[in-house]
Amino acid sequence: MDHGHVLTANRLSDGIVVFLTATSAWSEQIDEAVLAREPLAAAALEKRGVEFEETNLVTGAYLIEAERQGAAITPTRVRERIRACGPTVAYLGVHTPPCHAQATAVAA
Amino acid sequence: MYRYDEFDQTFVDQRVEQFRSQTSRRLSGELTEEEFKPIRLMNGLYLQLHGYMLRVAIPYGTLNALQMRTLADISETYDKGYGHFTTRQNIQYNWPKLEDTPDILADLASVEMHAIQTSGNCIRNVTADHWAGVAADELADPRPVAELIRQWSSLHPEFSFLPRKFKVAVTGAPADRAAVKFHDIGLRMHLNDAGERGWEVIVGGGQGRTPMVGVTVREFLPEEELLGYLEAIMRVYNLFGRRDNKYKARIKILIHETGAEEFSRLVEEEYARAPRPSVEVERKELDRISAYFAPPQYETLSALQPDLEGRKLENPEFARWVRTNVGAHRVTGYGIVNISLKPAGGIPGDATAEQMRTVADLAERFSHSEIRVSHHQNLVLPDVKLSDLHEIWTVLSADGMGEANIGLLGDIIACPGLDYCALATARSIPIAQSISRQFSDPSRLEDIGPLRVNISGCINACGHHHVGHIGILGLEKKGKEFYQVTLGGHSGTDASIGGVLGKGFSEDEIAGAIETIVDTYLGIRGDSESFLECIRRVGTPPFKEALYAPA
Numbered sequence: 001m002d003h004g005h006v007l008t009a010n011r012l013s014d015g016i017v018v019f020l021t022a023t024s025a026w027s028e029q030i031d032e033a034v035l036a037r038e039p040l041a042a043a044a045l046e047k048r049g050v051e052f053e054e055t056n057l058v059t060g061a062y063l064i065e066a067e068r069q070g071a072a073i074t075p076t077r078v079r080e081r082i083r084a085c086g087p088t089v090a091y092l093g094v095h096t097p098p099c100h101a102q103a104t105a106v107a108a
Numbered sequence: 109m110y111r112y113d114e115f116d117q118t119f120v121d122q123r124v125e126q127f128r129s130q131t132s133r134r135l136s137g138e139l140t141e142e143e144f145k146p147i148r149l150m151n152g153l154y155l156q157l158h159g160y161m162l163r164v165a166i167p168y169g170t171l172n173a174l175q176m177r178t179l180a181d182i183s184e185t186y187d188k189g190y191g192h193f194t195t196r197q198n199i200q201y202n203w204p205k206l207e208d209t210p211d212i213l214a215d216l217a218s219v220e221m222h223a224i225q226t227s228g229n230c231i232r233n234v235t236a237d238h239w240a241g242v243a244a245d246e247l248a249d250p251r252p253v254a255e256l257i258r259q260w261s262s263l264h265p266e267f268s269f270l271p272r273k274f275k276v277a278v279t280g281a282p283a284d285r286a287a288v289k290f291h292d293i294g295l296r297m298h299l300n301d302a303g304e305r306g307w308e309v310i311v312g313g314g315q316g317r318t319p320m321v322g323v324t325v326r327e328f329l330p331e332e333e334l335l336g337y338l339e340a341i342m343r344v345y346n347l348f349g350r351r352d353n354k355y356k357a358r359i360k361i362l363i364h365e366t367g368a369e370e371f372s373r374l375v376e377e378e379y380a381r382a383p384r385p386s387v388e389v390e391r392k393e394l395d396r397i398s399a400y401f402a403p404p405q406y407e408t409l410s411a412l413q414p415d416l417e418g419r420k421l422e423n424p425e426f427a428r429w430v431r432t433n434v435g436a437h438r439v440t441g442y443g444i445v446n447i448s449l450k451p452a453g454g455i456p457g458d459a460t461a462e463q464m465r466t467v468a469d470l471a472e473r474f475s476h477s478e479i480r481v482s483h484h485q486n487l488v489l490p491d492v493k494l495s496d497l498h499e500i501w502t503v504l505s506a507d508g509m510g511e512a513n514i515g516l517l518g519d520i521i522a523c524p525g526l527d528y529c530a531l532a533t534a535r536s537i538p539i540a541q542s543i544s545r546q547f548s549d550p551s552r553l554e555d556i557g558p559l560r561v562n563i564s565g566c567i568n569a570c571g572h573h574h575v576g577h578i579g580i581l582g583l584e585k586k587g588k589e590f591y592q593v594t595l596g597g598h599s600g601t602d603a604s605i606g607g608v609l610g611k612g613f614s615e616d617e618i619a620g621a622i623e624t625i626v627d628t629y630l631g632i633r634g635d636s637e638s639f640l641e642c643i644r645r646v647g648t649p650p651f652k653e654a655l656y657a658p659a
Contacts, residue, residue: 010155010159012134012135012141012206013135013205013206013207014159014160014205014206014207015155015158015159015160015203015204015205015206016158016159017157017158017159053141055137056134056135056136056137059141059155060141060155076587077584077587078526078534078584078587078588078589079157079526079532079533079584082157082526082527082535083157083158086158087158087527087528087537088527088535088538089455089527089535089537089538089541
């Protein structure tokens, strides 16, 4: 299991939660995020977040603690697990797609 | 209800266009987030856990059928087909896009609505008794004064940058349904011996991390002095309220730190000093506003309703709903229909676009087009003929809104919690769901009697847990959510703040803990003794014993 940090933000135009990938794209799937295992790598991620904010693609970028097991990335804190997957409750009339971190959040 | 005049409409329309331009400058990068954030917040647009959230003001919880239909349309056009009615009588959309928000605001403006002052350190949407104007026990409709305060406080330059947010609630009835003792300013109407209206001014109540019951600084303020006096309170707060610490910035802390007597003295001094004519309420203006709230033409109806009685005999479920959900109207032959947005296992306060339209249709057909939102996160049809109750109940039941649980254990207040809120420390909705599922048998709920369960997902207490007869506060420790239980809170006339019982419970344990508390109550209650009365008589020991004593 790898432990480290993932950079997350909200997309400026629609507010949706996104994660920075290894190819410097923003994905809605946390499993596609790049995991920084060293403090220096985490700092570099954070710096890239500031650059993206300056180009007004995302807003409110910050690092979260997470673990990677196989292909799945799970944030450490409950808050971030829910943020990565959407509400744990089935909201009216809307189907929530299954999400790895979600299952962990509900089980926790 | 109040209708915009030309000035109101122009002001709101201009504001929409201003925000449209600001949004496009933000999207193009001309404005930074730091510059834009206070602007979007002034227009009700927050950034929450999963995205933007738009909070729309429903002044004193009153809206008409057309406005409700527009809220439904907005939820479908720009959001995910539902909205969340809040504990401050507003509605929130959980998934609006920034780029759509100017269009949403334009749609709202087309039906005399907006999202101004639903955020920020200003005087927020004024809340009122949701039975205002129709309750049998009311002295007079408090909404003209609520509207007057709304107009006075909207973008008031002196009160746009207060130390912290500021909430006002009003009631015209002796039974407090508006929680006036838990607002920065609570106003309660009284009549003097001459039958003239005056207001008891209660200041410094609130919940959050430092819950306090407000103190009365004036027993009877003549109505025409109201705005001048409120202005004096606001000035004292603006001057002496703390700005060094966000958590100590509310007026309740100022009153606590200076003492109620000294605070009162400062207010009276400022009130005596301030030039009176400029601030005195013009009777004319209040009369102008009051005309909008003139009661509809009621029919002369009989108190005896043989048809209704027949329906109740035929259908015990309908009879139960009439008992639990219909309030006493001041006009004979009419009732106040309280629509529960708390189905067993549902999300408190959520309504789909379809449900909103159903309520709008019912309001149009049976309630002079008027609807209310209650701070308990339910809806109200205020002016219903008793002879129409059965049809209304049938329509509501077919659309998942026929629950007979108003004021009972299933009628749970819950904030959005960690499922939506960026500030939350734990989820509240799943807790409400598990409790309302556990207590879904309506005859059992009725047997238990009046019992308010309020749930907040953090110490900011949007779920009013401090005033729940049973309060539940969600916290996080070492990556796990847990829930602290309080007993004995109450937001009515005899207000009290709940006391913590003991160590918290996990998500899986909480419904069982509530079950134990309820069983304990059922075992020791006296004849027709309510849960709250019982707690006040015996205190917490029997409940602690039942919950924590080793088996």
